[in-house]
Amino acid sequence: MANPQPWWKNAVIYQIYPRSFQDSNGDGIGDLAGIIQRLGYLESLGIDAIWLSPVYRSPQDDNGYDISDYCDIDPMFGTLADMDNLITEAQKHHIRIIMDLVLNHSSDEHRWFQEAKKSRDNPYHDYYVWRDGVEGTPPNKMRATFGGSAWTWVPEVGQYYFHQFSIKQPDLNWDNPALRQELYKAIRFWMDKGVGGFRLDVIDQIAKDPDLGITSNGPMLHAYIRELNANTFGSTDLVTVGEAWGANVQNAPIFSDPRGKEFSMVFQFEHIGLDQIPGKAKWDLAPLQLSALKEVLTKWQVGLHGKGWNSLFWNNHDLPRIVSRWGNDGAYRQESAKMLATLLHGMQGTPYIYQGEELGMTNVAFPTIDDYRDIETLNMYRERTQAGYSEADILRSLHAKSRDNARTPMQWDATTNAGFTDGTPWLQVNPNYTAINAADEVADAGSVFHYYQALIRLRKQYPIFSEGDFTLLFADHPALFAYQRRLGDQVMTVLCNFYEEPLTLPADAVAPLPLDTLLLGNYDTPADAAHFRPYEARIYLNNAE
Ligand code: GLC
Ligand code: CA
Numbered sequence: 001m002a003n004p005q006p007w008w009k010n011a012v013i014y015q016i017y018p019r020s021f022q023d024s025n026g027d028g029i030g031d032l033a034g035i036i037q038r039l040g041y042l043e044s045l046g047i048d049a050i051w052l053s054p055v056y057r058s059p060q061d062d063n064g065y066d067i068s069d070y071c072d073i074d075p076m077f078g079t080l081a082d083m084d085n086l087i088t089e090a091q092k093h094h095i096r097i098i099m100d101l102v103l104n105h106s107s108d109e110h111r112w113f114q115e116a117k118k119s120r121d122n123p124y125h126d127y128y129v130w131r132d133g134v135e136g137t138p139p140n141k142m143r144a145t146f147g148g149s150a151w152t153w154v155p156e157v158g159q160y161y162f163h164q165f166s167i168k169q170p171d172l173n174w175d176n177p178a179l180r181q182e183l184y185k186a187i188r189f190w191m192d193k194g195v196g197g198f199r200l201d202v203i204d205q206i207a208k209d210p211d212l213g214i215t216s217n218g219p220m221l222h223a224y225i226r227e228l229n230a231n232t233f234g235s236t237d238l239v240t241v242g243e244a245w246g247a248n249v250q251n252a253p254i255f256s257d258p259r260g261k262e263f264s265m266v267f268q269f270e271h272i273g274l275d276q277i278p279g280k281a282k283w284d285l286a287p288l289q290l291s292a293l294k295e296v297l298t299k300w301q302v303g304l305h306g307k308g309w310n311s312l313f314w315n316n317h318d319l320p321r322i323v324s325r326w327g328n329d330g331a332y333r334q335e336s337a338k339m340l341a342t343l344l345h346g347m348q349g350t351p352y353i354y355q356g357e358e359l360g361m362t363n364v365a366f367p368t369i370d371d372y373r374d375i376e377t378l379n380m381y382r383e384r385t386q387a388g389y390s391e392a393d394i395l396r397s398l399h400a401k402s403r404d405n406a407r408t409p410m411q412w413d414a415t416t417n418a419g420f421t422d423g424t425p426w427l428q429v430n431p432n433y434t435a436i437n438a439a440d441e442v443a444d445a446g447s448v449f450h451y452y453q454a455l456i457r458l459r460k461q462y463p464i465f466s467e468g469d470f471t472l473l474f475a476d477h478p479a480l481f482a483y484q485r486r487l488g489d490q491v492m493t494v495l496c497n498f499y500e501e502p503l504t505l506p507a508d509a510v511a512p513l514p515l516d517t518l519l520l521g522n523y524d525t526p527a528d529a530a531h532f533r534p535y536e537a538r539i540y541l542n543n544a545e
Helices: 032-037 037-047 080-090 111-114 177-192 219-230 271-275 290-304 333-345 377-386 392-400 438-443 446-463
Strands: 012-018 049-052 067-075 096-101 130-132 151-154 159-162 199-200 238-243 265-267 349-354 469-475 480-487 490-497 518-520 537-543
Touching: 032 037, 032 080, 037 080, 037 438, 037 446, 067 080, 067 177, 080 096, 096 238, 177 219, 271 290, 290 469, 290 480, 333 446, 333 490, 333 537, 349 446, 377 392, 438 446, 446 518
Parallel strands: 012 049, 012 349, 049 096, 096 199, 199 238, 238 265
Antiparallel strands: 130 159, 151 159, 469 480, 480 490, 490 537, 518 537
């Protein structure tokens, strides 16, 4: 029986993208030893766990999301001993380590795939998804997420293999029981090392059926997840979060079943798709409608209350920086970064902070494609150039949405390369590091860093943050995102001016609100309850009438 209030319901999780966090040996690539050096910083921020993007042995075609050995560390990041060290050292700072499991596909350089493509009778052949066909005519028209056909021909076996991502990321065949057992064994290997949990990459895509064109939410999905759970973390207190682009408010309670048969929670992406042209790619930009954001977030807050568990996030290693995306990374960078943090951290769920978000780090606008490294970005550039898009048009999309926006090195201080490396960084540092960096922010009590620290502290102090229910306020207001949380006789009111334009609420609308005790706000001069300055955000806590 799962604990009625597991630790992760009060936790805040910090995501590290290891290659961009801290380099310890001057090769320009972040590593495990580098992370260990920064544990003190993370403890002072107040986080409970680190989700580590993949550090397994990998050819790095998709920066580690292409694994060639599930039970080893890539030499670029360190050794197994470094990993043991990280787990032990993090414990001393009261921080758990969450590993990233990529179970939908492996690298084509994994031993299993090397064997699988030797012959149809090889015992590993069936670990992957194959279809007969003739060279030049793939089984169907399915496209890979990173461009091109989802099918690649292997002459040795005279068959196509299926890959939802790059050509070097062949999909694993979850219908094969031996494959599933191998994966569970790898998971237990990390559990025995004392990790605190797992993030499961594109987990809703494991039960694919390419003949029917099904990628996410295949018919066997929940059966496979339950088997995985029962064979690995099911009876532990580990936190598990499934990445599920196909999750909706109807199926999310199944994934995050409070009885603990599947995961603690999922990452769903409904709010993330709101600034693209509906039905088109993320590169096809559209302005965010605040009304749509309110509607989506409210639906998830209300929909999962008591039935599942929300993960709260604006950012990760695949997404642009939120302050550049929906805030203002110019004159109101600090105010808008704090406003967005308030809006998210006031909600029910487990908040995730992506490295540098706590500093208000921004997108980067590299002038040419040569500065970019991400496979998705490079493939998109090639495809759109061939399709006749202008250079300016493509760069505009990349500046807004390229995954490299999140992947520029962490900005530690104002010294060369932002204190990230003594060598040449694998991806250029954002030139704004002299103005935006951790050293300055830690020293400045009014910084974005200290604001995140305060939000984390409040979540630990007041159970209403994790347990209270949710009601949207001023639903039709064009600029104010406001809501109320209630728990027992307490009521918490969160009010955020989403834009630069100051706004004033009508006196009769403010009068009934319980706004006596201000818990936190992003301006240091006193507030007038009805008036909101640019991006002003406030949290009040009161006893209900
Ligand atoms: C997930 C990861 C992303 C990766 C993809 C394929 O979406 O977050 O970085 O490229 O899966 O593994
Ligand atoms: Ca290094």
